[in-house]
Amino acid sequence: MTTAPASFVKGLEGIVAAQTEMSFIDGVEGVLEYVGIAIGDLAKHSTFEETVYLLWNKRLPKKQELEAFTKELRANYALPDGMLDRIRTVPKQAEPMHMLRTMVSALAMHDESPNDNSVEAAREKSLKILGCTPAIVAAFDRHRRGLDPVAPDAGLGFSANFLYMLNGEKPTDAMTRAFDICMITHADHGLNNSTFTARVVISTLSDMYSAMTAAIGSLRGPLHGGANEGVMKMLNEIPTVADAEKYVMDKLAKKDRIMGFGHRVYKAKDPRAAELMTLAEQLARDTGNMDLYEKSHAIELVMEREVASKGIYPNVDFYSATTYHCIGLKLDLFTPMFALSRIAGWAGHVIEQLDGNRLFRPKAEYVGPHAVAYTPIDKR
Numbered sequence: 414m415t416t417a418p419a420s421f422v423k424g425l426e427g428i429v430a431a432q433t434e435m436s437f438i439d440g441v442e443g444v445l446e447y448v449g450i451a452i453g454d455l456a457k458h459s460t461f462e463e464t465v466y467l468l469w470n471k472r473l474p475k476k477q478e479l480e481a482f483t484k485e486l487r488a489n490y491a492l493p494d495g496m497l498d499r500i501r502t503v504p505k506q507a508e509p510m511h512m513l514r515t516m517v518s519a520l521a522m523h524d525e526s527p528n529d530n531s532v533e534a535a536r537e538k539s540l541k542i543l544g545c546t547p548a549i550v551a552a553f554d555r556h557r558r559g560l561d562p563v564a565p566d567a568g569l570g571f572s573a574n575f576l577y578m579l580n581g582e583k584p585t586d587a588m589t590r591a592f593d594i595c596m597i598t599h600a601d602h603g604l605n606n607s608t609f610t611a612r613v614v615i616s617t618l619s620d621m622y623s624a625m626t627a628a629i630g631s632l633r634g635p636l637h638g639g640a641n642e643g644v645m646k647m648l649n650e651i652p653t654v655a656d657a658e659k660y661v662m663d664k665l666a667k668k669d670r671i672m673g674f675g676h677r678v679y680k681a682k683d684p685r686a687a688e689l690m691t692l693a694e695q696l697a698r699d700t701g702n703m704d705l706y707e708k709s710h711a712i713e714l715v716m717e718r719e720v721a722s723k724g725i726y727p728n729v730d731f732y733s734a735t736t737y738h739c740i741g742l743k744l745d746l747f748t749p750m751f752a753l754s755r756i757a758g759w760a761g762h763v764i765e766q767l768d769g770n771r772l773f774r775p776k777a778e779y780v781g782p783h784a785v786a787y788t789p790i791d792k793r
């Protein structure tokens with residue numbers, strides 16, 4: 414008879430399952446750093462392209478290095494031939510995250526060597542996937558609105574190009590910067606569920622596309638990246654700021670979860686939420702959406718009073734909902750936005766995993782019966 418594993422930890426809480434040089438989290442102090450740089454500093458001073466370079470190279474680029482990297486990324490903005498036809502076949506009512514998962518998977522079929530897991534090939538594939546997924550999301554959203562896709566503009570940065578392909582007009586500098594801050598703050602976050610998923614898949618020496626596809630499937634869950642859509646639905650359900658307190662108290666009394674609150678690692682306010690709160694307030698003011706910001710803030714105050722003692726504070730998804738709404742994004746594009754950015758983190762982790770890979774293969778504790786006699790079917 415096999416013995417039970419020494420310790421079973423539900424949800425793998427506190428288990429160290431990988432090493433990374435990309436992001437550091439102190440959940441008690443509410444600290445997040447990418448390669449040692451505080452997320453707040455990156456949100457203030459960096460760009461998404463520079464942040465991706467930092468994550469993938471473990472240092473900030475020099476000017477020429479950033480220019481070369483940006484050029485390479487832009488060279489990958491366009492979709493491979495045939496992808497747009499494929500997107501046109503997707504039912505218009507499909508959820509964008511299901512569409513995105515399927516299309517990222519399909520990209521493998523356009524790669525001449527999809528199974529090459531050398532570091533050089535993994536970097537190329539990462540650039541390809543990161544570069545063209547905005548075109549996938551934008552083309553699908555336009556398809557369901559009955560509009561033709563807009564070709565990418567390689568003269569634009571990652572964020573401006575996405576908003577341009579989505580809306581067919583160049584975004585303002587303020588909207589571009591706001592979107593870029595969202596991309597920076599969502600790019601990587603330790604061994605979160607979707608990143609762990611990506612690492613587990615690549616640890617079989619499968620391929621980058623399979624790892625990304627699986628990670629997208631993980632991210633869409635309402636307990637993970639899907640929570641930002643849940644936050645927006647909640648804000649829409651609350652008629653006015655004055656109704657926020659009763660709404661939250663009723664939910665807590667029923668032991669329902671308030672989306673955008675709580676985190677496995679943070680027992681203090683998620684530093685990304687702090688950055689996005691400032692951004693959301695500014696954007697809400699500029700776009701006439703102060704009611705959304707005020708409802709959010711009212712919810713935060715009630716939650717602080719009621720459950721902060723349990724270590725439940727706003728997470729990254731809470732204020733990103735108001736931010737994305739003010740940028741003009743439809744509700745069901747919120748989680749795909751998370752994916753566009755987190756591809757950077759997933760790719761970096763896949764490359765880290767490939768470097769010194771060991772297959773992930775934990776054990777399950779068997780808790781069923783033993784030595785059970787086989788009962789013939791007519792005796793059961």
Ligand code: ACO
Binds near residue numbers: 635673723
């Ligand atoms: N609202 C109300 N209560 C909560 C919440 C919440 N959002 N989150 C946790 N709690 C309570 C639980 O009910 C539980 O209370 P109890 O001890 O009295 O039973 C306690 O806090 C601990 O909850 P767990 O589920 O054990 O915490 P866990 O670490 O497993 O969960 C999770 C983390 C899944 C993020 C959780 O906080 C949650 O469901 N939040 C809402 C969804 C969400 O916002 N997800 C996004 C997370 S960030 C990201 O993935 C990008």
